[in-house]
Amino acid sequence: MAKNKTFLSVKICYFCWFGSIGCLFPYFTIHMRQLGLSVEETAIIISTLPIASVLGPPVICFVADKFGKYKLALLFSLMMTIITAIGIQMLPQSRPLYGDFNKIKFRCNTNDANLKVPKKCLDLCRQDPIKVNIRSCKCEQNSFCLVGELENFTTCYASNTNHYAELFFGPTCEVFALKLSDPNIPALHQVQCKHTCVCEINLLDSKLCDLSVKIGREANHQTTLWLYLLLRLIFTLFQSTCFNLLDASALVLTESETSKSYYGRQRFWAILASGTFSPLCGYFIDQMSEDPEYQETTNYAPAFYAFYILVAVTMFFSLFLNIETIPFGRNIFSELRLVLKTYENWLFLIALLVLGTYSGFIENFLFLFLDDLKAPKYLLGLTLTVGALTGLPFLYASKWFVENLGRINILILSFFFYFVRLYGYAIIENPWLCMPFEAMEAVTYHLMWVAASTQAAKLVPGLTATMLTITAIIHYDCGMGLGSLIGGSIMSKYGARSAFKLMGYSAIAFGVSYILFYYGARLNKSKAKEVRNQFLTSFKKVEQNGANEKRTTSEIEEKL
Incomplete structure (x- = not known):
């Protein structure tokens, strides 16, 4: 009976810990973008995280091996992941949108072409035509992709080129025609793009859609950048330690119970949790992210709250893990x-x-x-x-x-x-x-x-x-x-x-x-x-x- 209770604790710890990882990790990168971090800054931060993974866990796990304190090291690491995750969630957005909000997004790819408009501007669909200025396009292979009415027709321009155009809407608020001011380019209707483009479009007639957005207090960008880097490094250090200590705990347990081959059955619950909680958190994030304005801020609170709850459950059941290791004085490095x-x-x-x-x-x-x-x-x-x-x-x-x-x-x-x-x-x-x-x-x-x-x-x-x-x-x-x-x-x-x-x-x-x-x-x-x-x-x-x-x-x- 005691053996079954011990294995039950391991199963629950595995399930909850890896479920918490599945709640939060898939959304870290897009959360960084919402905080105002650029693509280059995001890449730099992610490239530094392996330093924490490489240097941190060996030190903590060495102490755990040296004194046999697996459980204490695991509890401390789990607590630190919660603390640092709270810090990441509370970081202010460093680059809020302000100024001229008379903008909409035009997306062109191989599947469709569409406008992403704020809810206040849905009346734009009833205007025919709408004069706009296409600018700030971000496209694959540094190209500006247009839709075309000719078969296999694709026109690509440099991404820093501005074009004046008129948009023509269909009955379902979808762009079915786009006519550039250049007379040499005909009206374009069908999607024939080989690349994916997301363009920012300025309305030339602001009366069509008057967006009044509050100008929020802009946080110091460098402060947000360095705080996020520090918190992510600490989080990664203890997250990697938890992963290694939980694996080690399961191995030590199965060894002490003369059931070494049952280690894989403990990881069974880890994989099951990863495939369960991630889509659930994504669903609740979508349900709670209904910002009507152009900023398109996403509410990642469900992912963070689910992470806190699952880690807390992991901490509770880790108290019941029966891990017994004997401290030793051998020269470990030798x-x-x-x-x-x-x-x-x-x-x-x-x-x-x-x-x-x-x-x-x-x-x-x-x-x-x-x-x-x-x-x-x-x-x-x-x-x-x-x-x-x-x-x-x-x-x-x-x-x-x-x-x-x-x-x-x-x-x-x-x-x-x-x-x-x-x-x-x-x-x-x-x-x-x-x-x-x-x-x-x-x-x-x-x-x-x-x-x-x-x-x-x-x-x-x-x-x-x-x-x-x-x-x-x-x-x-x-x-x-x-x-x-x-x-x-x-x-x-x-x-x-x-x-x-x-x-x-x-x-x-x-x-x-x-x-x-x-x-x-x-x-x-x-x-x-x-x-x-x-x-x-x-x-x-x-x-x-x-x-x-x-x-x-x-x-x-x-x-x-």
Whole structure:
């Protein structure tokens, strides 16, 4: 009964913690934009976060390993994530809109062309025509995309060019014609754009729509920028620590309960939560974001509140975790150096790094590729759901896979599954065909990480948290960051399809190399052991024969 209660606490902790991550993390980037941070500032902040992931958790997990204080370290880290998340939520918007609000947005892409107007300006639809000045266009490949009435007609202008135009509305408040002041360009009707553009349009006749928006107090932008950077670094540090300590807690628990292979069943609940809470929070964010003005501010409070509640529940049930580790006085760093001196362990860590590059490349660039294939946005969300749902049975049956396939063999198998995934993405024309390859995430992520985590726990007995932290840093931080850098460089130079193919080829090359190096080393070690045993056997025989000859000589001398 006590064993079942202990495992129940682990399940609830996993479910609530990973559910809280699913509530907040998908919305961080767009929340940064709403705070007034530019794209460049957002990129700089995100690029610095791995520093906290790499440097912070090893220190905290080292203390947890040194003194056996897993539970205290976990509670402190969970509390700090709540405190820093509250700070992020309370940050003021540094660049509120003010001044001339007689603006509407014109969006042009391969699917449609539409105007996004404030609710106060819906009467614009009954005006025919409307004179506007098109300006501040942000387009792919630095081009200004127009709609055209001719088949396969596309006209692209420099994004800094202003055009005066007249908009003609249909009966359903949709733009069906746009006529530029340039007489050489005919009236444009149908959407024939190869690129996506979002343009800001100024109304030339302000009487048509008089927007009176309150000018809010503008916060100091530099203050918001640096406060956000500081809070996100602290949040990332403790969030990464919680991830590693919860994994370590589950591993320590299953080890103490003589149920090592049940580790995957604990992660079952983590994946289930990630696939459940994220769409729910998105739904409530949409329901509570009904700003009628042009600012289009989004209310992210449901995501933050759900995060606080789930983390609080995690803290409560972590009190019931039965984690017992014995403090020790061994030289931990010397033991870690011994691990790195082992050839097979080097191969294991390199394999985790390379597998992380493929995961990072897919995570950062697959959605861009599917969007080029005209995939609807709900399809992008379904890819995450498919990956989670297919991973659940594999996690639940992870005991069978680990016992029958072996941990290293699962890592090798992941390379070949990555080849199928990457090459499959490169050849599809219909975005819906990505679903079978997304289902393979059950092996390349879920089952792979169970094998990697349990293998890492075996490297140095008694240093579970530290070794799990190192493997997580190598795979999630270093590997995924390297994958984004390498994959993005290839994609920008050779295109998406070529990038997926090249990454797929490298996956199968690394998989074959791992087989050759790992089993080659084991074969050489086995042969060396056999030769050593043969040598020892021969040496003992020679030594025994020498002793027999010596004994015979002594007997003859005695008889004489």
